[in-house]
Amino acid sequence: MTLAEQAIHLKLRRRRSRRGLKSGQRRRRDLPPLILMTDEVRLANPEAAVGALPRGSAVIFRHYRANDRRAIARRLAGICRRRGLKLLIAGDVRLAIEVGAQGLHLPEYLARRLACHRWGRRGSRPGWLITVAAHSLPALQRARRLGADAVLLAPVFATASHPDARPLGPLRFSAWAGQSPVPVYALGGVTAANAGRLAGSGAAGIAGIAGLAGGEGRRGG
Numbered sequence: 001m002t003l004a005e006q007a008i009h010l011k012l013r014r015r016r017s018r019r020g021l022k023s024g025q026r027r028r029r030d031l032p033p034l035i036l037m038t039d040e041v042r043l044a045n046p047e048a049a050v051g052a053l054p055r056g057s058a059v060i061f062r063h064y065r066a067n068d069r070r071a072i073a074r075r076l077a078g079i080c081r082r083r084g085l086k087l088l089i090a091g092d093v094r095l096a097i098e099v100g101a102q103g104l105h106l107p108e109y110l111a112r113r114l115a116c117h118r119w120g121r122r123g124s125r126p127g128w129l130i131t132v133a134a135h136s137l138p139a140l141q142r143a144r145r146l147g148a149d150a151v152l153l154a155p156v157f158a159t160a161s162h163p164d165a166r167p168l169g170p171l172r173f174s175a176w177a178g179q180s181p182v183p184v185y186a187l188g189g190v191t192a193a194n195a196g197r198l199a200g201s202g203a204a205g206i207a208g209i210a211g212l213a214g215g216e217g218r219r220g221g
Contacts, residue, residue, distance in 0.1 A: 004054050006195040007033040007206040014183070014202055029129065029149050031183055032058040032086055035207035038076075040066050042161065042209050049212060050076055055084040060105045060131070060207070062090040073099045086129055096128075103129030103149075108139055111146055131185075135165075137176060144181040151180060152207050155188025156198070161209065162188070174201035 001009075011033040034057040038046040044066075050059050061076060063069045073089065077099040080087040088103040089096035096104050104125075106114065111132045132143040134151045143151045155165050156173045167189065168176070177184040183204035190198070190206050198206075 001192065001196075003190070003192045003195060003206060003208070003212065004034050004057070006192065006198075010186075010195075010198060010201070010203045011205050013200065014204055017202065031129075031150055031204050032056055033205040034058070034212070035060055035131075035152070035185060035205065036212045037187075037207060037209050038062050039161070039209050040064070046072070047075060047079060050079050050085065051083065053083065053085055053212070058086040058088060058103075058129070060088045060090055061101075062105075064091070070095065070098070073101075077101065088129060088131060097125075102127075103131065105152075106130070106132045106146070106148070108133045108135060111139070111142055111148075114146060133187075137179065140176065140180040140182070140184070148182055150183045150185060150204055152185045152187040153177065153180075154186075156186045157189030157191075157194055159189035159210075170197040170201065173198065173203075177202045 034053065036049060036053055036057065037060045040063050043049060059076060059080060061073050063072055066072060073095055077087050086102040088105045089099070089101045090105040091107055091110050093104060130148045131150045131152055132146060132148040134140050134143060134153050140151055140153070153173065153176060155162055155167050158167050173186060184202070185205050185207045186198050186203045187207040190208050195206060
């Protein structure tokens with residue numbers, strides 16, 4: 001089973017588990033099961049990886065310091081429109097508006113800063129998908145106050161991008177996902193080989209870099 005198929009399986013399991021909730025307790029926005037995160041070092045040229053994603057997936061553009069970041073973002077926006085993908089820009093509202101992105105991703109440091117101020121982006125862009133990075137339980141609660149649609153909780157497993165970070169592991173990830181007031185994506189070291197360990201965790205889907213850049217996410221379309 002590919003990583004994309006396992007992500008869809010997680011989403012469906014979560015949907016079934018929440019059927020008994022009252023309508024006010026559900027998130028109405030339809031979330032993508034799979035999110036590819038770009039990276040200047042590990043995925044410097046993301047076009048091929050984005051083009052291989054299955055329809056209905058999302059891309060978080062994180063090329064913060066690339067000299068040609070605007071040009072790359074515009075190219076990715078075109079690919080996403082043609083392939084039925086959602087494009088989120090990390091930490092740059094102006095760039096998100098400029099390229100016609102479908103949402104915004106907030107790194108944890110930025111979410112922490114915005115939590116101290118009035119956050120008005122949801123009001124000005126009601127259709128945007130807003131995601132937030134989180135590495136702790138307080139960060140999950142902060143995401144709700146910011147009006148986020150979902151949280152990317154990391155690292156679930158050991159990952160090359162943060163070799164010194166202690167992984168949560170499937171059990172702690174499941175416990176925290178169960179306490180989260182917003183849907184949670186599994187991020188960090190998730191591959192087709194270990195994604196099955198997240199079955200029943202309540203995850204809304206899977207996010208990643210290396211596990212998707214190599215084509216594991218491809219599933220037709």
